[in-house]
Amino acid sequence: MDTEPKRFTYFDALWQSFFSRSLYIDVAKRWRGVGFLYLLLIVIISWLPDLTKRQISLQQLRGEPAESFIRQVPVISITDGVASANVETPYFFKDPKSGKVLAIIDFTGQYTNLENTPAVLLLTRKEVIGKQFGMVTRTYSLSGVKHFAIDQTRARRWVYLYLTWSVVLIAPFIIVFTYGFRIVQALIYAALGMAFANWYHVKLTYSTLLRITCVALTPVVIFTTVTELFPKLRTFPSLLGWLIHIAIALLYVGFAVKACATAPAEFPPTSSASGPLA
Numbered sequence: 001m002d003t004e005p006k007r008f009t010y011f012d013a014l015w016q017s018f019f020s021r022s023l024y025i026d027v028a029k030r031w032r033g034v035g036f037l038y039l040l041l042i043v044i045i046s047w048l049p050d051l052t053k054r055q056i057s058l059q060q061l062r063g064e065p066a067e068s069f070i071r072q073v074p075v076i077s078i079t080d081g082v083a084s085a086n087v088e089t090p091y092f093f094k095d096p097k098s099g100k101v102l103a104i105i106d107f108t109g110q111y112t113n114l115e116n117t118p119a120v121l122l123l124t125r126k127e128v129i130g131k132q133f134g135m136v137t138r139t140y141s142l143s144g145v146k147h148f149a150i151d152q153t154r155a156r157r158w159v160y161l162y163l164t165w166s167v168v169l170i171a172p173f174i175i176v177f178t179y180g181f182r183i184v185q186a187l188i189y190a191a192l193g194m195a196f197a198n199w200y201h202v203k204l205t206y207s208t209l210l211r212i213t214c215v216a217l218t219p220v221v222i223f224t225t226v227t228e229l230f231p232k233l234r235t236f237p238s239l240l241g242w243l244i245h246i247a248i249a250l251l252y253v254g255f256a257v258k259a260c261a262t263a264p265a266e267f268p269p270t271s272s273a274s275g276p277l278a
Helices: 010-016 021-029 036-059 064-070 152-199 206-216 218-229 238-261
Strands: 076-079 082-085 091-094 101-105 121-123 127-132 136-141 147-150
Touching (some): 010 021, 010 036, 036 152, 036 206, 036 218, 064 152, 152 206, 206 218
Antiparallel strands (some): 076 082, 091 101, 127 136
16 A cells, blocks of 8 residues: 655645646545545635625725614614504615615505515514515514514614624534535535546546545636636526536546546555544
8 A cells, every 4th residue: 555645735736636637646546535624625715705805895884884774773662572663654774875775664554575675674563574585585473572672772783793793603604504515516526436437447446536526626616716706707697607617527527537547556545544534
């Protein structure tokens, strides 16, 4: 069994995965585990620019942009499941810049749902109706609320907490979800990699193929990151975009397997002693 130390580090793979046959040979022969730690690294790195961009955008809302919204907040009280406010309704919360209606308070019965309105939230006497992710509408009864009140002071505290911490709080969930998705991709593409291995007449175990695949996903992950950061680069329909991503991933899996076919030595099985996820 080849016991040489690996010649390429994780950070080498971030850029050499685009072109280096030697990298993929090294991954197959000298790296250990199934590549999931490397996959986690590239998922985290891929989200850093977007999360940073989101945080910067939120910080730009501090000061007058936030205050212009907060000034619209009336005193709202909910007592024994019934809402009231110190303004005449229907009352509309609007985006200070665009004037678009974001939320509605209505105790008159004129608005009973969000249909035919741009709003994402509606407060009635006994219900809160909201759109989740801009599509799915949910209705929540206020019957279980004994007492609740909000005014501009409380709204200001909530708004600034959101501007400060929302990205930090959602980042782990985004990364975990994306990581899970990429693991599933790697498992599928590694299985397809068996066909490449047969085609090029190279003996590779599934764990070795999985490790290679995790590295071969680097170009498509970076491609996705760039197109998400710069929407003008996404000049193709979503379905075509997915097909392009799949094609790039399989192209690099094939490239990696073909590189291994040129290596003179047999590829050792993954050593469990070095950790199953490395």
